[in-house]
Amino acid sequence: MNPVQILLIEDQAGDILLTRHVLAEHLVPVKVHAAMDGQQAAGMLADPSFLADLIILDLNIPRISGHELLAQCKLRDVPVVVFSSSWNETDARRALELGARDYVRKPIDIDDYTHAVWGMIEKWATPNDNSEVNQARA
DSSP, X not given: OOOEEEEEEOSOHHHHHHHHHHHHTSSSOEEEEEEXXXXXXXXXXHOTTOOOSEEEEOSSOSSSOXXXXXXXXXXXXXXXXXXXXXXXXXXXXHHHHTTOSEEEXXXXXXXXXXXXXXXXXXXXTSOTTOHHHHHHHO
16 A cells, blocks of 8 residues: 655644654554645645645744645645644634635644544545555444
8 A cells, every 4th residue: 555645734843753653653654744834835835746645734834824825825636634723713714715624723632633633644635445444443
């Protein structure tokens, strides 16, 4: 099985490390590509050879904000899930209006964080007929 290709747009090195650690334990193989600011992410997304199955986007990133990135970049029909610590309903509503498929608040608890990240992968980046995931749930 080919790994799921994730673009993680996050400026906090600790969150990138934690997300990679959480995904290393997932049943489906995942390859995480990280961009630490909006400008780096825009460059990666402009490269036609870079193909992601899912974009996980923090809104509060330097150079180009998450909202600006959603508004400016052609995301080539790749699902974008905003993963943010913001509890501001306006942030969530605006992100969804700009094309994000989902808005997930970053949990503080490690188990909740793990389930949130796995949930994003399972909902938006794995085929419905993925037998390994379905067998593990049975």
